[in-house]
Amino acid sequence: MRIAHIIAAHKNPLQIERLITAMHHPNFDFYIHLDKKVAIAPFQYLEELGQVYFIKDRTLCNWGGFSFVEAQLRSIDEIQATGLDYNFINLISAQDYPIVSADKLYEFFLVNNGSSFISYDRSRNSDWWKEAENRYKSFHFTDMNFKMKYLIQKIANKLISERKFPLPIKLYGGNRSCWWTITSEAAAYLSAYFKANPKMMRFLRLTWGSDEFIMASILMNSPYKDKLVNENYRYIDWSGGKAHPEILKVKDAEAIIHSGMLFARKFDLETDSDILHLLDQNILSQKLT
Numbered sequence: 120m121r122i123a124h125i126i127a128a129h130k131n132p133l134q135i136e137r138l139i140t141a142m143h144h145p146n147f148d149f150y151i152h153l154d155k156k157v158a159i160a161p162f163q164y165l166e167e168l169g170q171v172y173f174i175k176d177r178t179l180c181n182w183g184g185f186s187f188v189e190a191q192l193r194s195i196d197e198i199q200a201t202g203l204d205y206n207f208i209n210l211i212s213a214q215d216y217p218i219v220s221a222d223k224l225y226e227f228f229l230v231n232n233g234s235s236f237i238s239y240d241r242s243r244n245s246d247w248w249k250e251a252e253n254r255y256k257s258f259h260f261t262d263m264n265f266k267m268k269y270l271i272q273k274i275a276n277k278l279i280s281e282r283k284f285p286l287p288i289k290l291y292g293g294n295r296s297c298w299w300t301i302t303s304e305a306a307a308y309l310s311a312y313f314k315a316n317p318k319m320m321r322f323l324r325l326t327w328g329s330d331e332f333i334m335a336s337i338l339m340n341s342p343y344k345d346k347l348v349n350e351n352y353r354y355i356d357w358s359g360g361k362a363h364p365e366i367l368k369v370k371d372a373e374a375i376i377h378s379g380m381l382f383a384r385k386f387d388l389e390t391d392s393d394i395l396h397l398l399d400q401n402i403l404s405q406k407l408t
Contacts, residue, residue, distance in 0.1 A: 121146050122228055123205045123303075125194045127187070128213035129154035129180065132162045134388045135213045137395060139168050141402065144221040148172065148203070151213075152194045155179040183327045184262040187297075191330070192313055195306045206232055209300040214385035216398055218354065220405045224381060227352075235301035235343060238351040239335040240293040247294050251332060256281045259327035285322045288340040292332025294364075298353050298384070299334060305343045312337050354383035366390050372397045 124142065128135055128151055139149050148170045153159055155177040165171050174197050178190035191210060198208060207228055217224060240247050258275045260268045284290065301309075313320055323329050338347055354375050356365040367375065367383060368391040375383045375398070386395060 120206045120229060120232065121148065121204060122207045122209060123198045124149050125191070125198070125208065125210045126151045126213055127190065127210065128152065128162070129157055131213065131388060132165060134386070135162070136165060136168065138213065138216060139165065139171060141217050141399065142221050142224070143168070144225055146225060147221065150174055150194055150198055152190050153177060181261050185323045185326060185329050186262045187330045188323065188333060192310055195310050199303070199307060199310070205303045207300055207302060208306045210298055211382060212298065212384060214387060215353070215382045216384070216386050216395060217402065218375060218378065218380055218383055218398065220402045223405060227381060233302065234346050234348050235299070235305045235338065236348045236351050237299040237301065237335050237338060238293055238295035239291040239339070239349060241349070247292070251292060251328070254328050254332070255284055255326045258282065258325050260325065261327055262324060282322070285318050286316065288336060290332055291335040291339045294331060294357055295351055295353060295355055296332060296335045297330040299351055301338070305338060308341055308343060309334060309337055352381040354378040354380040367394055369394050369397065376401050
């Protein structure tokens with residue numbers, strides 16, 4: 120069994136080095152998608168760690184833009200183009216960190232071979248969905264680059280009626296949906312689905328935060344639905360009520376370690392590096408037992 124980990128990155132190569140080192144395993148390969156607006160030179164030494172590759176067809180990513188979904192699709196396509204036989208493709212960010220050892224993570228993949236893991240809210244009446252419907256019903260020019268784009272966006276939303284999703288599928292999503300672990304077959308299905316539906320692609324380019332609902336929606340309306348587990352095994356703290364999760368610190372260590380998750384996010388070496396030391400000690404204790 121072999122697993123491809125996509126690491127979505129835009130800063131801090133030292134933190135990525137630490138992440139890869141913590142997850143190093145003979146059956147894990149790491150594919151770094153570095154935001155196209157970031158110079159790659161300071162990151163290239165990471166290939167020396169072994170089993171580390173950079174996605175060549177990079178995307179210029181904007182926070183909340185459909186560009187992040189495009190980055191995922193390009194990464195999936197490049198991984199599949201290698202011809203290597205991966206059982207899973209696992210999407211993490213460069214600000215994630217494992218809670219369990221690489222051996223225990225590999226055991227999880229062995230036990231759950233054939234299943235895919237992505238989180239979504241069970242109820243369309245959730246607080247997340249009440250806000251999220253505007254993500255596709257209104258125009259969002261996030262990935263565009265022209266003067267006064269937000270003024271024109273505001274005018275467009277006043278003059279043009281509510282947008283409707285272009286395909287007759289039920290939508291699924293949540294604030295934990297954008298990070299997932301899926302089988303290679305499910306990943307190939309996602310890539311093929313987007314290619315077969317250019318109208319949907321054009322629609323999504325004018326949405327905001329589509330990464331939090333489009334992948335789950337496609338998979339939950341696919342032949343892989345029955346193999347989809349509604350849990351991505353990421354510990355994420357949304358308690359601040361912001362548009363982004365809280366930066367995890369030493370004070371969060373106990374909650375993270377006892378969460379039953381595989382990964383936690385998000386961390387920042389410049390904010391609190393001691394939390395990563397505690398997680399490393401916890402991982403080491405797992406190896407010794």
